[in-house]
Structures are given as C-alpha cells and as structure tokens.
Amino acid sequence: MRDGPDISRIANLVGDPARANMLTALMDGGALTASELALEAGVTAQTASSHLGKLMEGGLLSLAAQGRHRYYSLAGPQVAAMLESIIGVAAAVGPQRTRPGPRDAVMREARICYDHLAGEHAVAMLDGFLARGVLIADGDEIRLGKSGPPHFAAVGIDTEAFRKQRRPICRACLDWSVRRSHLAGALGAAILDKIIAEKWARREAESRAIVFSPKGKMAFEKAFLA
Amino acid sequence: MRDGPDISRIANLVGDPARANMLTALMDGGALTASELALEAGVTAQTASSHLGKLMEGGLLSLAAQGRHRYYSLAGPQVAAMLESIIGVAAAVGPQRTRPGPRDAVMREARICYDHLAGEHAVAMLDGFLARGVLIADGDEIRLGKSGPPHFAAVGIDTEAFRKQRRPICRACLDWSVRRSHLAGALGAAILDKIIAEKWARREAESRAIVFSPKGKMAFEKAFLA
DNA sequence: CTCATACTTCGACGCTAATCGAACCGTCCG
DNA sequence: CGGACGGTTCGATTAGCGTCGAAGTATGAG
Incomplete structure (x- = not known):
C-alpha cells in the first residue's frame, strides 16, 4: 500500500x-x-x-x-543519528507525562551513565578538561593532552595502566539532559570510581542519581575542575 | 534501568x-x-x-x-526529521533483503503515490514545470505560475475548477527512490487521471507500478515535459 | 425532520511477540 | 581432561495489540 x-x-x-x-x-x-x-x-x-x-x-x-x-x-x-532524532522527539513530547519532580532535578545534575558520571557536573568537567588542554578533542575522538597523565596522576589515577585495556581511555557520550557530551571510557569510569571511593558522593537507592555532599563537591571541583 | x-x-x-x-x-x-x-x-x-x-x-x-x-x-x-532519519536507516539497511529485481526498476521509473504519479518521470515533470515557470516554488509551497492555467487548459485540465475544492492544488511529495520532490495535490491527481484516461499507461496488477506504452510515453512527454 | 456522511467508541477475535526455565554449544582456566 | 563461564537455542506460557463488525455521536444537506 x-x-x-x-x-x-x-x-x-x-x-x-x-x-x-x-x-x-x-x-x-x-x-x-x-x-x-x-x-x-x-x-x-x-x-x-x-x-x-x-x-x-x-x-x-x-x-x-x-x-x-x-x-x-x-x-x-x-543508526546513532536516528536514535538521536528519536530521543529528540521523545524529549520534546515526553515531558507531558513525566513531570519533572525534585528527583529529576538531581538526575539532571549528576547521575551514573553505565559506569561513568553524567549530568551537568560531568559536562562541565569535560569542558574544563578540553579548555585546559588536559584532554584534546580530535574530531569525534578524545585524546589525552600532554598535561593529561601528570594531571590525573596527581589525584591517583594512572592513565598509563589504561593503555593495556582493550577499552578506549576517553570517549564522548551524549548527555540527554544537557544535550552536550560528557566523558565516558576508562578514564570516565576511573573518575567515577574515585568519586565513590572518596565518598564525595553516594548513589541514591533504586536510582541512577548521584548526590554530592557539600564537602565532596568542593573536593571534586578542586580535583577535576581546577 | x-x-x-x-x-x-x-x-x-x-x-x-x-x-x-x-x-x-x-x-x-x-x-x-x-x-x-x-x-x-x-x-x-x-x-x-x-x-x-x-x-x-x-x-x-x-x-x-x-x-x-x-x-x-x-x-x-x-517529527518529520525523525521520520527522515528512520527512512535513511531503513533504506541503507533494507536492500539486503529485497533485492532489486525488474519489478523494482519499473517502480522507480513510475508508480502511483496515493492518487498521483511518482518516480523518475514524476520528478522530471515537476522539474520541468518549475524550470518553465508553469509552477512556482514558494518556499515549501508550490503555486501556479502565470502561464500555468492556460498551459494545463491546453491539455484539458481546468485548474480553475480546483479552486472550489478544499484540497490544495499543488503539493510537493518526497520521492523515496529519487530523493527529490514530485507533484501531488489536486493537479497531480488530475494529471494521473489523464494519463490513465488517455491510456498512455496502465497499472500493473497487484502493484503500484505504472507502465507506459511507447506511444503513451511520447504523448506524456509532449503534453507535460515540452 | 430525515437522511447521508465523517468519525469515534465498544466488544470480541486472533495472532504475534516478549518473557523465562532449561538444556545445549563454545571458550577459558587449572 | 573437568569445571566454570559466556552465549545461544528450544519450548511453553502469557499478555498485549492490531483488526474488524456493529453501534453510537456529530455535522451537514435537502
């Protein structure tokens, strides 16, 4: 037909x-x-x-x-572009049903995306890395800049060890709430691990939301946004 | 999750x-x-x-x-953009299953789209109309040019009568095979009616394909492409 | 008012497809 | 080897959805 x-x-x-x-x-x-x-x-x-x-x-x-x-x-x-556009429509049309409550505000701010940090903090962090040359955007890919390894070593993250893994160190991941990229990959996962290990933030029960403590947020910003 | x-x-x-x-x-x-x-x-x-x-x-x-x-x-x-992108994926991925046989070649050339002509001939026809000023593209819309009404009257299509209908006279319809627009609307339907009435072409049984006779094709080109 | 048209709602039928339990092939490790 | 783990296949159950017939509502024509 x-x-x-x-x-x-x-x-x-x-x-x-x-x-x-x-x-x-x-x-x-x-x-x-x-x-x-x-x-x-x-x-x-x-x-x-x-x-x-x-x-x-x-x-x-x-x-x-x-x-x-x-x-x-x-x-x-x-295929990725198609999914993007569907997400766009769903986001434009969806709000009618899932009213944004306080939980959603927390989700927008910080949450777990598979194994790394997502949300406004994550986007700001990647922006900072790129602005300072710690990371370098190379087309679609993201690489470590010259100042990258020592920068992360200073907070206890050994980027050299990542090279042995099959997994890419850096990867851009589109953030649905901010509509811009945040950091995924082995480095993104390591940063999330550190946030949890240092108890700067805790996971909400039964949710993917992440809540920073006041002190934790300062430590996080000092480590990754300064 | x-x-x-x-x-x-x-x-x-x-x-x-x-x-x-x-x-x-x-x-x-x-x-x-x-x-x-x-x-x-x-x-x-x-x-x-x-x-x-x-x-x-x-x-x-x-x-x-x-x-x-x-x-x-x-x-x-x-929403339209989303559909576009889905069509793109389906077209890129689909050919694997529906191998293009002779029937498909006919379909690409000329077929019925709801009530008007589609396919390569239809796209060429609209191109011709626009090039000669018979029709005028006005942003997304298509209007009759100054030479339009007499031009169609010469082949027995009364564009004045269309104005009484609620239906738009001209409308652009995206052609999936050529990826460009062809003519829909009341005028497009009238042209298809004429093609069938004059027996320039016939419908394939159980299909939307249209097959022009050699003489019919010449008459069609003389009437709408000259 | 009556009839026709355009469209929606209701109810019932049939079929597809999602799901999981259990069993079946591989690969890695000791 | 044999055991553990990652993945797939098979079979059966179930729920959901698309479909249409028939009835119901609203608009327009005579």
Whole structure:
C-alpha cells in the first residue's frame, strides 16, 4: 500500500523497551558484551540474546567476537543519528507525562551513565578538561593532552595502566539532559570510581542519581575542575 | 534501568505498519483527513481512528477540526526529521533483503503515490514545470505560475475548477527512490487521471507500478515535459 | 425532520511477540 | 581432561495489540 523502504520494521526494532535500552547504551559508539547489554536492558540473558539476534538481522548492530565474548556495537553513525532524532522527539513530547519532580532535578545534575558520571557536573568537567588542554578533542575522538597523565596522576589515577585495556581511555557520550557530551571510557569510569571511593558522593537507592555532599563537591571541583 | 525520555514509546508508535504509512503520507507537511489516512494505510476507518488516537496521545500529530472533517498533520518539523532519519536507516539497511529485481526498476521509473504519479518521470515533470515557470516554488509551497492555467487548459485540465475544492492544488511529495520532490495535490491527481484516461499507461496488477506504452510515453512527454 | 456522511467508541477475535526455565554449544582456566 | 563461564537455542506460557463488525455521536444537506 505504501512505497519505499520498510520504515516500520526498523522503528519496531527500536520500539521495544529492552531493545531501546540496549541501543541507547551503545550510543556512545562503544561496544558492549551480551551480558552487559542484558543487565542494561533489565532482562535475562536468554531474552537479551533473542533481542540481539533481531537487532542484528535488522542491520542495526554489528558484532565482533573475541574469545568467548561477543561485543555488540551500533552498525554505524547513521543508526546513532536516528536514535538521536528519536530521543529528540521523545524529549520534546515526553515531558507531558513525566513531570519533572525534585528527583529529576538531581538526575539532571549528576547521575551514573553505565559506569561513568553524567549530568551537568560531568559536562562541565569535560569542558574544563578540553579548555585546559588536559584532554584534546580530535574530531569525534578524545585524546589525552600532554598535561593529561601528570594531571590525573596527581589525584591517583594512572592513565598509563589504561593503555593495556582493550577499552578506549576517553570517549564522548551524549548527555540527554544537557544535550552536550560528557566523558565516558576508562578514564570516565576511573573518575567515577574515585568519586565513590572518596565518598564525595553516594548513589541514591533504586536510582541512577548521584548526590554530592557539600564537602565532596568542593573536593571534586578542586580535583577535576581546577 | 535507563535514563532519559521514553524513546521506545515513540519508536513503537512508528513501528506499526499502518501508523508508519500514515506518518509517511504526512511527511510532505500537508494535512489529511482521517478517511484519507485510512485509505493510505490500507485499514478500515475504525482501525485508523484507533491509530490516530494513539499518535495524537503520543504527540506525533496535531489536529485541526473543520466541520465534520478532521485534518491530521505532523506535530512539527522535528517529527518529520525523525521520520527522515528512520527512512535513511531503513533504506541503507533494507536492500539486503529485497533485492532489486525488474519489478523494482519499473517502480522507480513510475508508480502511483496515493492518487498521483511518482518516480523518475514524476520528478522530471515537476522539474520541468518549475524550470518553465508553469509552477512556482514558494518556499515549501508550490503555486501556479502565470502561464500555468492556460498551459494545463491546453491539455484539458481546468485548474480553475480546483479552486472550489478544499484540497490544495499543488503539493510537493518526497520521492523515496529519487530523493527529490514530485507533484501531488489536486493537479497531480488530475494529471494521473489523464494519463490513465488517455491510456498512455496502465497499472500493473497487484502493484503500484505504472507502465507506459511507447506511444503513451511520447504523448506524456509532449503534453507535460515540452 | 430525515437522511447521508465523517468519525469515534465498544466488544470480541486472533495472532504475534516478549518473557523465562532449561538444556545445549563454545571458550577459558587449572 | 573437568569445571566454570559466556552465549545461544528450544519450548511453553502469557499478555498485549492490531483488526474488524456493529453501534453510537456529530455535522451537514435537502
């Protein structure tokens, strides 16, 4: 009845909550294992496997098998752009139903995004890193600047050790609330670890929100924003 | 488990074939009645009404009630852009499954889009109209040029009669195969009517493809491309 | 008023698809 | 080797949704 490519087939793939969660978790361009994606989506491994199969068949994901791990990632920037635009519509249209309460304000300020910090503080932090040359934006990628390693070593984060991992050290991750990038990757994860370890902030129960203590916030700003 | 707006809710709305057809039919920015959309989607009026209700609740459509007609249109350019990007992914990913056979080549060349001509011939025709000033592009809209009415009157199409209808005379409709606009609206429908009435071309059975006869093609080009 | 048209609501049917338990293939490690 | 772990496949259950027939509401025409 209609011409053109099968748009509903693609949209239907994104239309399932579990699959949508998986896709958004991959939006930073990274690769995650099937188990990680199952956890992210909040479903069991079998269910996740079924979903991943459908996403593969639909051409939205690409797969890199390494040993007994299978790393899934988005099939390309076009897919990421599509998800972006859907998020845009959902954000423009969604507020009608989820009224922004105090919890949401906290979420906007600081929260956990997979394993790193997100929200206004995270965006400000990345801005600061880039402004001071601690990190350098290289197109889509982010690299350590010359002053990077000593800067992080001063607060007890060994960037040299990251190089041994397969995981990229720095990665930009789009922040839905601020609409700009924050820092993901191994370094982003290490910074979050430090925030938790130093007890500068604590996780809200049953939520992804992060609440800084007054003293913790000052220490955090001194360490990463100065 | 995940932050941000409810992306799966939006995608799910587009994920149904009937709804996807309705949305793509509205992608030219025009407004269509509930009955027209039902026809476009290939479902009954009741089913269409149910779908339209969901699309409204989801914030993807806006509604203008006029008498006993209810004109639905996309809620905004953001929605259109989202659909664009989904179409882009579907087109990039789809070809793997529907290999382009001879039937598809015919479809690309000429086919019916609701009630008007689409495909390469249709795009070339609109290009010609605009180049010669028969039609004038006015931003997103298309109007009749000064030479328009006599030009169409010469082939037996009375553009004056169109003015009595509520339906817009000219409308641009995005062509999925050529990725540029072709002519829709009352004038587009009248041209297709003439093509069929003069037996310049015939409809393929069970398909939306249109096949021109050699003589018919010459007559068509003489009438609309000269 | 009566009839026709445009559209929505109600109710019931059928089918798809999401989900999980359990069993089945691999790979890594001791 | 054998055991642990990561992933997928199979099967069965269940819930949700799309679909249409029929009835209901509103608008317009004669």
